[in-house]
Amino acid sequence: MGRRRSAVAAAVALLVAAPLAVSGAAAQDLRLPVLVPLTGFVALEGTSQRNGALLAAGQIRDVTLKPEVLDTAATPEAAVTAWERAMGGTLPSAAVGPILGTQMLALLPLAQERGVPLLTISGTARLGELGNPWFFRFFPSDATVKVAHARYVVEKLGAKRPAVIYQSTAYGQSGREQLARTFTDLKAPPVLEESIAPTVNDLSPAILRAKNANADVIVLHLHAASTVLAVRQARQLLPDVPIVAGSAMHQPATAALLEPAELKGVCAETAASPISATSGPMKAFLDAYRAAYKSEPDAFAAAQFDAVGMLGKVIADLRKAGQPVTPKAVRDRLASESYVGVVTTYKSDGKGNMAHEAEIVCYDGTSRVPRLAQRYTMQLRQGQPR
Known part of the structure; x- marks a missing residue:
């Protein structure tokens, strides 16, 4: 348990500390489409998801992620439209997928077609049963x-x-x-x-x-x-x-x-209650979120924070190993590695389900x-x- 606390503290230190300046290849911006519902009946959830993703992207060291937020509203059609916009230009190494299950069901075939990992916090159980290797869920199903x-x-x-x-x-x-x-x-x-x-x-x-x-x-x-x-x-x-x-x-x-x-x-x-935290890594996340957004975070924000945090670590590890940061390389590492976040330790069960508490x-x-x-x-x- 002590080792896990130390690992969590180290992970949070990387994410909630002020970002360091980097140069050369490490400073190259990487697109990160953030497709979330900001209007409609899941706007509260989608806003939390967006905030968690942006907080992590802005605080990761050694990797410069450039978030591009697109509103998926509350329909599959709106999600598909946002996806098509996000896929224009340079292909991203990964994308944040919406929390709404119907939208994820519409996007997963498109993600497989383009070969882009989708990092989501949607709880719909069926998503993990589709056998889509580009699907990664950071909230328990x-x-x-x-x-x-x-x-x-x-x-x-x-x-x-x-x-x-x-x-x-x-x-x-x-x-x-x-x-x-x-x-x-x-x-x-x-x-x-x-x-x-x-x-x-x-x-x-x-x-x-x-x-x-x-x-x-x-x-x-x-x-x-x-x-x-x-x-x-x-x-x-x-x-x-x-x-x-x-x-x-x-x-x-x-x-x-x-x-x-x-x-x-x-x-x-x-998955967690950040607002209940009184100490440790979750409290550090709570304080960082309050400072950034002047509001209280929830488990959706924390889980998406961890998802983007793991993405940043995967990209950094690829660069350190001298390997190209391609969507497939990112996918393979997401599927095989574990990551200690503020909510839990994430590890794929072979179906893209990363959280198990x-x-x-x-x-x-x-x-x-x-x-x-x-x-x-x-x-x-x-x-x-x-």
């Missing part, structure tokens, strides 16, 4: 976080009658599938599964159906805006029923839209800063959480 999500509900809360309310998007459907499977395995099948479109602005009918089904816990797998509505209305209609939400709930920007009292009894799955954080009703309640780790080989 639904196959990891939803197992942790369901296990916490059953094993720690003792709930037996979960009501699952999920988004109608690819992200929501992926999470619902993993939750249903795990709850069934844990002998606690959902008493309700309710699909919610991102445009729905009243979730009280779904909450009332959960009440009529005698649910003993509300399980949310929604984007940020829908999560706020669900928590607020659940607290009005089912004030004593615990809520365990998806990763959108851990975002400071989401919690800021709710009163601390509304958050009492609310938990969330996530999940956390459950909970609010106490007096603050918008959650505390760590439980951590789960997915074994790379066995594929089972411990």
Whole structure:
């Protein structure tokens, strides 16, 4: 454990310290398209993703990355348009792909066609099952976080009658599938599964159906805006029923839209909670983010920060070895090497899934800063959480 802390501290020192001046080949700018949704129903998540990528790109030593931010909005078509713009001119050695699963599904075939690695934090489980060698996910997939999500509900809360309310998007459907499977395995099948479109602005009918089904816990797998509505209305209609939400709930920007009292009894799955950090590398990242953006970071920002950090290290290592920095060379190193980031240690499972830990954080009703309640780790080989 001591060695890992030292390695993390060294990695953060490289990324959050002031960048050093470099010269010659090392100073050559490398394009880094950052394709993220900055408008639409996932704008909060996309903004965090962009900020994490830019923070890392601006603080990496020995490699000069030149980010080019393109808004993918909220549709696959907009993502494809952004991709085509990004692929004009010199081919980049890698690109940041959007957090939205439907957009990543549209971009992955294009990335394979052009031979460009896509670094993303999209949780949609299906992305890792497509066999695309250019895909690298730096946020735990639904196959990891939803197992942790369901296990916490059953094993720690003792709930037996979960009501699952999920988004109608690819992200929501992926999470619902993993939750249903795990709850069934844990002998606690959902008493309700309710699909919610991102445009729905009243979730009280779904909450009332959960009440009529005698649910003993509300399980949310929604984007940020829908999560706020669900928590607020659940607290009005089912004030004593615990809520365990998806990763959108851990975002400071989401919690800021709710009163601390509304958050009492609310938990969330996530990869990390930077705002909860009090020391160490994550606190260094938290301070750097606050200084750069005058706002609070979330796990999406931290994971994308780590993704670009690993990219910078890969490029630096290639140069030190006297090898050309090509997309294929970058891909091969991303697929084979490990990287100690501020969130976790990243290592591909052979499918491009780089992150294998999940956390459950909970609010106490007096603050918008959650505390760590439980951590789960997915074994790379066995594929089972411990």
